[in-house]
Amino acid sequence: MSVDRQTVTVDRSDAVATVRLNRPEHRNGITAAMMTDLYGTLRDLADDETVRVVVLRGTGADFCPGADIKHYASGAGGGGRSSPREFEISVLLHEMPAVTIAAVSGACAGAGLGWACACDLRIASETARFNSAFLDVGVAGDMGGPWTLPRIVGAAKARELYFLPGKFEAAEALRIGLVSRVSPADRFDADVAALAERLGRAAPLAIRAMKANFLAAERLGFSDYIALETEKHGRLFQSEDTKEAFRAFVEKRPAVFRGR
Incomplete structure (x- = not known):
């Protein structure tokens, strides 16, 4: 396009x-x-x-x-x-x-x-x-x-x-x-x-969250940032993409991410 x-x-x-x-x-x-x-x-x-x-x-x-x-x-x-x-x-x-x-x-x-x-x-x-x-x-x-x-x-x-x-x-x-x-x-x-x-090709949810983490780190103190990062990590860990990445790693194949 x-x-x-x-x-x-x-x-x-x-x-x-x-x-x-x-x-x-x-x-x-x-x-x-x-x-x-x-x-x-x-x-x-x-x-x-x-x-x-x-x-x-x-x-x-x-x-x-x-x-x-x-x-x-x-x-x-x-x-x-x-x-x-x-x-x-x-x-x-x-x-x-x-x-x-x-x-x-x-x-x-x-x-x-x-x-x-x-x-x-x-x-x-x-x-x-x-x-x-x-x-x-x-x-x-x-x-x-x-x-x-x-x-x-x-x-x-x-x-x-x-x-x-x-x-x-x-x-x-x-x-x-x-x-x-x-x-x-x-x-x-x-x-x-x-x-x-x-x-x-990176996991869509993870790469957007990583970008957001860097932006948050610019404005937050360390302890506040860690709290935010931990909360985001917990939510992302439950995503289909993260589960797919884990399966792909174990099965030694490329992951197929769906952004959810």
């Missing part, structure tokens, strides 16, 4: 939805229209219980270099002012029930970096180049980077990357923990697909 908006496309394969930023002639630079399209797309996917994995990537060579500066300088983007909806994109990527993957090739900077950091997982092509870039264009940052990035690479490194913007390559992103793996350019698409498909 394929669904297209003007600046964003969606391809669906079973439980996996691949969202592509679709302005390749501008390296997928962000415009007001892209904000609207991406928000609507992610909102729809967040509400679809059959979607278990969302891959965010760019059409063409680049992921997203941040705002299309020429677009905003012309006044077309409201003079650079950000609306609450724009920031909600990062919230959707971080909090939707599906596992989100940023598949990064080429440029990943500014708000594009913020979107990548909002995802659960990040995988990079060897062509990927990262940069916070905000101070270079006289802004303090957006898309939640100062909240997400310290949780990924640590507070000190996150501050360094923001206060001292500069390009760094995929190998450095892997070294500091910003991405979990780097693929050769000629294997990148296959590696992204394999990762998404693996997650898409």
